[in-house]
Amino acid sequence: MNGTWLQYTTLRVASLLVPSEQRAEWIEEWRSELWYIPQCRATIFCVGAFRDAFWMRRNHCVPLTRTRIHLESPLSCLALLTALAVLSVFIAFHMLAPRRTPVSPPVSPLIAPDLAGICFGVLMLSCLLLPAALWVWRPPASRYSVSWSSALRRGIFLVLKIALLQSMVLCGAVVYILPEPRGAFTGIAGAAAAVLALRWVIIDQQRRCPMCLRLLTSPIIIGTPSRTFLEWYGTESICPHGHGLLHTSEISSSYSGPQWLSLGDSWSVLFAKGAGRHL
């Protein structure tokens, strides 16, 4: 009886490693096989279930649509940033609210100048990253020019992302610095987080189609790192709606920026169905 309990427990523990949608059939198979195993070898048999469960876990293909946050569309990206900005504003107001009670020490004279200082600091930080932002904004060397409406839409999208991010950075600074000034480490960590967030905005902008602002997909590596003397080496991504291809060099240089290659209408047949998801 004790042996049976031990074996079933072993199988149950091992089944926790198996993906949930395959777990029931997996444990049913092992239990049915266990019924035929002699009692003296049953425990050793069940220990092998862990290796099988590990294999199931390692070779389980999770559809990307279930795990990734959908940021492909520019609207969904802006919606996520807006939601985060609203949440950060809510948290900032919620954490600052108790300071207005009579029990709390008077800090109101410090709020206005400190707030202005923080805003100024955030703006200065943005100015430091302005060259990088302008580099993103620079139209890529292309064989085909992008229309002014697409360029305007791309610029507005970038400005909106930076503005939403700035509000989050500002709320973070207000919450963590204003109520009780922390040490230098907190300030450095906050500044580093702001720089990383702005860096994400820039990289996200680079990875989008300049026409429809959707994230480019299906990146493939062209060339090899060991043959960069006379040959190009980089990544080619494609717009899911078939607007074009972006060639990004793996080695940054002054003469090899991102190359955008627009695809003509003759390519639209390939992207008519599924919007490029099935490429």
Add this chain to the structure above:
Amino acid sequence: MADAPKLSHTSALMLQAIAAGHVYGYTVMEVTGLPSGTVYPALRRMERDRLIRSQWERQSIADAEQRPPRKYYKLTRAGEKTLETSRERYPLLAKLVAAVEVDGA
């Protein structure tokens, strides 16, 4: 035949065992002498590569014999071709499983 998957000796031995009629996981273990932690992941890997296919036996058969239903494995057409290739690579494969059967009997 150049595009046929190259099997390890263990996988070829298991394919040979299934082809010889040892269609359950535990019987494959018995014939090959491999542990459960090797046999079951290998069976799943070969099923993923479409060399074998699995199927649960009917509940009525198991109920009639008062035992739980078992999952059994069969070779696919691709598995049979791969096994033929493996026999050329491992000439003693068929004799090895046959010898085990004789010893077991």
